[in-house]
Structures are given as C-alpha cells and as structure tokens.
Amino acid sequence: MNRFAELLDRLAYEPGRNNKLRLLTSYFREVEDPDRGYALAALTGALSFKHAKPALIRDLIAARADPVLFALSYDYVGDLSETVALMWPKPEPQAAGPDRAGHNNPPPPTLTEVVTTLRTLGKTELPRQLARWLDELDETGRWALLKLVTGALRIGISARLAKTAAAALGTKDPHEVELIWPGLSPPYLDLFAWLEGRGDKPVNQDPAPFRPVMLAHAIEDDDFASMNAADYIAEWKWDGIRVQAVSGREADGRVVTRLYSRSGEDITAGFPDLLPSLHLPGALDGELLVVRDRRVQSFNVLQQRLNRKAVSPKLMKDYPIHLRAYDLLGDEHGDLRELPFAERRAKLEGFIARLKDPRVDLSPTISFASWDELKAARADPASAGAGDDAEAVEGVMLKRRDALYLPGRPKGQWWKWKHDPHIIDAVLMYAQRGHGKRSSYYSDYTFGVWTSSETGDQLVPVGKAYFGFTDEELLQIDRFVRRNTTEKFGPVRHVVHEPEQGLVLEVAFEGLQRSPRHKSGVAMRFPRISRLRWDKPPRDADRLETLERMLKNETAG
C-alpha cells in the first residue's frame, strides 16, 4: 500500500502526461502481481466496494486526537482525509511480550490486502479495520488509504492513461489494450502476462463490449479551402445523446444487449424500452433521441429520460426513446472499424433495413455537390431533408468517405459544423455561493476550456456565469459541487476538473472580445449556462483554440 501511495503522491504533483506515463509504467514494472493489477483497477475506476462516509473518518480521529487540535489542523489543511492522515498519532509500540519479542509493529498492509478485505468487510467491522491500517501505514499511505476508501481518488489520471502505461510494459499499442479491456477484470493477471510476453493475448469474452468512440473536430471557414466536397459524406448533427448500442451472443446462445454512453459507461438500465429493438448482433453508433408523433423532440424533453434510477412505464410511454444510427462498428461477421466510412455506411443501411424496427432508424445523408450547397442546407435543414425534425438539428457532420473508425479525435477525418457559433462546452472549475435567495447554493460558476501547456493539456478559466439554468438544474449543480469539492477557499470551492472527472457545461454567449485581464486572453459577453452535459467527459470539452478562432472570425466579420 505504501508503494502505491508513493505512486499516487508523485502522480498528484506531476503535470506532464509523458512523465505521468513514465511513473506509471515504472510502477507496473517494479511491483508484482496482484498488487499492480489492483493499482490498475484503482486508477481505471474498476474497483467496487462500498465507500466510507466522511463521518466515519471524523469518528476515527475523534477517538484518537484532541478535538481542539483536530479543528485547528483541519482548518489549516482544508481536506479531511489529508488532515487525518497527517495527524494520526503513532501507535504506542506494543509491549514486547513473550510471543512478540523483537517485532513491535506489524507490517503495513499491501494494496491487495486492502482491496480484497474491503470487498468482503461488514459495515460494522470497517472502523476497526481502518484504524488498524492507519496505525500500520505512513503519512502518504494513510492519505492514499483514506482517499481510496472514501472514493475520492482524484489525481488527474484518466483510465486511458493508466492503460497506456500498462501497454508500454510490452510496447503494445494502447488501442489493443482498449479493445480487450471490457473482457478483463482485476487484478488483470492475464493482461500483465501477455504484456510481458509470458502469456497469450487475453480474448475479450464480453459478447457486447464497448468500442472507444471516434470524435469530430469543429470546422472553421478556412478549413474548407483545402477540402474537396466529393471526398465527404454529410449528415445532420442531432441534438441528442451519443450512444453505442451493442448486441452479441454469449457462448450459450443467450443474446446480450448493452447501451453505452460515449465514455463507455453502461447506461442500459435506463432504457429497457429500446433493448428489444436491438435484436441483431452488431454495434451501432448513433444518437439517442425522444421521438413523439414521428417528430424528434428537443434536448430538454430528452433530458427527462436521463440519469434516472428507475424508469416507470409512464415515463417510457410519455418519452418514447429512439435511436438514430449513423455508423456500424461491427456486425455478425465481425469488426468493421477498419473499413472506410463509405463501406460502413452501406453496411449500416443494410443492417437498419434488416432490423426493420420503428425505434431504430438511419440518420439520413445530405446530398450536396459543393460547399455552398451544403451551407444552404445547413441554413435551412427543414427544406434540405430534415423536415419536421429540423428543430433538433444543431448543425452538420462531415465525414471523409475513406475514414476508418479510429478512437479519439483523429485529425482531418470527421468534422462538426455547428449552427450557433456562440456555444461552447466548458468544464466547471470553481463554484461560489450566490447572493440573496441563492446564498445557500453554489450558483456562481467559473468554467474553463482546454489549452496545451508545456506540461500537457490543462484547463484555463474563460468566464463566469450565474444564470441560464433552471431551478432543478441549480439543485443538481449544487449537489455536484458539494460532492466534488477538492479545495475550499472561503466562499469558493474548487470543483474536480480532470479529464475524466468533472461537469461539462454548455455555455452560450453573445460575443467575444480580447481581454488581457483574463489569463485566457479572451472574455465572453453575457455568458450563460445553456445546458448541463452530464453525458460528456471533461476531456471532450472545447479548447481555447476554438474560442480564438471564433474571436478571429468575429473581428474579421
């Protein structure tokens, strides 16, 4: 555990992506199974046990420390787990009795011991076990333990980065690890054996695995000059939720169907009404929409179906869910991702025809011969084929005919051409309490976009907003802020904003101007929160370059 804690400690301070990779890979190389496997699980969020509540941690320290000294310390440090980790008193050395002569202190627990114990430990035994571990670990070890058991292990490492570091053990392409990942489970003995050349490549046993999604770049006016219209297929960009719908057959013939969010989260449980429609083996990439009376409804309507724990028959009836497919990543014959998009599109059309289900349809292509024609279609989707659904169109997607399906955001393959240029996806960074009626809520938000620095990507604040959201959304953000605070400074809370953790806010604004006062160099006019993007991981939020291009266009036009 102390070795894992050392790694976390070092990672927490290291800003550079490549340096993080090096630290991780060297850890995986030095540490043995199964400890390193559980570390990989912890870093990829693959561990599951019931998290300890802060109240339990407070009780533990209350039993060991003077309350005044604890209060002063907590006030100074600002983080409960850290305070307790640092001030946890050294245990009294155990009297050297006849049986224990010579060894006063038991060895600190291994990560494996901690993880496997936590899995089975009863709630009532947890406090005593934690206290015992805290006695045995050093400061950093205690900090890591408390972060782990409270489920607050946030150190700026994405699951992708951890997998990439593991892949580097065997100089494997991280993509290969990504492909077999859904079928693996902690402590990943088979994965490490394969990476180190001691075993065969693990076979993905999951009949319905998630495939990392391909994303588009925002297109700018200058980009068209170097693009040939004949090389591209255009589709509408729908204002819904990007999902992957996968069906496959278990060895015993049973059909497994899953719905994944764009980040790979299994959201099947929220949409039981869609599952029967996905009866052919295959993996569809598409947009989740609510279609009522044959019309696509607005995003606000769709939101009623999102983040629901229970789905009532009434909800399913009032908000009929629909999948509009635009890509086929695999079918009963196997993986299609290595085919050019035009071929995948042809297979997709056949697949949807065979599926023959009203809940799943094809996202139509837009016919155009020149960029001007496409521009006209984008300006008036209703008469360019979108018909009654035009209101749910938020722009146009351009995909190269020869584009393979590549995870991430490969250059020059897919483009999004949004309607309103004054909308960006930003990441919530800090929250502050409001005034008057809102003084008990965190209602003033500072948000940021990504920018590259010497040490890798980082978020830079680009504005502040305190309206645009509904009362219901205010409650949701407030709850999010309170549960995800990383630091407190007076009335301001730092909210977790890592590539994989955090809240993406869609921000609408009236215009942009240069501002030397802002670290980002740009200032927004009248920014407001137009939507909460719970579905979007922060790493997919917009970049500062997007704002700079908008600014350039603005001042040019």
Place this chain on the structure above:
Amino acid sequence: MTAMRPQDILLPVPSGLCCKAGGFHIDPVRPVERALITHGHSDHARAGHGAVLATQETLDIMRLRYGENFAGSTQAISYGEEIRLGDVTVSFHPAGHVLGSAQIKVSSGGTCIIASGDYKDARDPTCAPFELVPCDVFITEATFGLPVFRHGDAAAEVKKLLASVALFPERAHLVGAYSLGKAQRVIALIREAGYDAPIYLHGAMEKITRYYQDKGIPLGELRPVKGVKKAELAGTITLAPPSATSDLWTRRFPDPVTAFASGWMRVRARARQRGVELPLVISDHADWDGLTATIAATGAGEVWVTHGQEDALVHWCQSKGLAARPLDLVGYGDEEESEVAATEDAEA
C-alpha cells in the same frame, strides 16, 4: 537577591525580546544598542545594531550577508561559555537549526529562561546537535506547531529525490532550499545516500556553501550552475533558493523537475500552490512531535510560544498543565521571505 519574575527578565517589546536588566535585546527586528543573535537567518539576524554578541559562525554568516560593517562591534561567544551582562548571566547552547545556531539562556536571581530561537531536535550532519537545557521558562518557536506537521526521516525524502533522478535521466532536478542551512543539509544528505556526482549551485548559494565547506563540513564536488550548457544539466541536481525555482531562471534547465525541501511540503495545498512537482519534507524546524517532546523535556513550568501556529501549541501546553501564553512578537516568519531579497542580490 530574591527570585525575579520571568517577565522582569525578558519582555516582548516592538523591537524584539528585551532584557532590561542585562541591557540587550534578543534577535531584535529594529536596530538596538546591544543585540544577542540566535542564528544567521535574516529574520533573526539584522544589520545595523550597535554591539552584537553571537557565536563565531553566526557572526561570520552575518558578515557574508551584510558586509564587514554590519554592526558597530561584535563579540563571539562559544557554546556553554557564560557571560555576565548587567544583572543577568547569559550563555549560548546549540539549537540544531543551522550552523552556529544557538538557544540563549538568560539567568538571574535563580530564574532561568531559554530563548530557543529556531531549533530542531532532528539529526543534521551540518551543525551541532540540539542541546537540551533545563529551565524555568522555555520560549519556543511554533513554525510547525500543528499536529499535522510531522517531518519524518529526511534521508527517506532524499531517497525519493535520487529515485526520481534515476527515473528521469534526461531531466534536470532543481531543488529549492533556503540558502543558509537547508541547502547544505540537503547536499550532505545526498552525499550520505551515496550520490557522488557534482552538485550544481545557484549563484545565491555559493558563498554560504563555501563557508560551510571551509568549516570542514564535507559536501563533495560543487559547481556553479551559471554558464553550464542546458544539455549538460540533464540528469543532474541543482540547489537553488525557493524563489528561483518558479522563475524564468529555470529555463536554462532541460525539462526540470521542481523539488522543494521544506517542512511546509507536508501539506499538499502548500506544495501545489508553489507548483512543486517533487515535494521533499525536510525541515530545519522542530515538527509537532519535536516541539512537544522538547517542551516536556526542559522541565519548564511556563512556556512562551512565538512565531507560527501559537494557538495549537499553547492549547497543548495547557492541556498538560503547563502555564503557556503566546508572545506577540512580530517580524519573524520562516526564512522564505528573506530569501527573495537574497536571490535578487545574487542575480543582479
């Protein structure tokens, strides 16, 4: 003579701790006629006093920092030597903080007060170890006077640094450390850990480090970093004042790993605030366990607490049945602020 009350011997005044009966101040923050100086850090040792009494090392360090004429006159005192000043007797005892650092014992009429200045009870190969002096009143610093500050084993922190140097051979390691005391201690610990390659120094540290070497403290081969080519600094260790490590100055290093050796590094927010990538918890001040153990061991019935986290330490003393109060002395911080000026001097 009957026993004097402690406050008749030493009294906090705006210019520092004043001993009327002896006609002197201890570590005064304003120019005074006669000053007794505990150690050479610039928040304790200032220029411009009439007469200065201190250890030879402290006097030498003040001369290095402020020039020949830093005081009207100087007098060196050895550890343990007793000197009569007015109605009181004073003697200096090792404080274990930096080279030459001392606790000052002031006795009169059967009452004995120790003004300990900055001190630490942890091991330090570059200065005399802390000496425990029994007393009636113990004046203690409280820089790290919260139970969250436990500094652990400095050698283990240095091991962390060396492991990082081994893992990133193409990067330079830049260790921020106060130029008096901390830097030399870190170098000595690096040598003890078996690292024998040359260690590079920021200009602001050269003079003082040479002084340590002249005093017979082995620090191995040291080189000025000035003028060394960027590529040659890959895989090396450079010591610099903390303020320099967040400066343009660092551009001369290949992809530097910024380390900082300080007791403050125990708290993550403090380390992050400074943009430190490799915090090294190495302190020249006593940590919480050191403060409380020392207070108890002096046998003092009364404790005066100054510069730092007074509240917690006063509370602890009172909970142990000791009379304790905060001394509201101003002008003492940790050494950090005083380093800024020193760096600027060296760069100019």
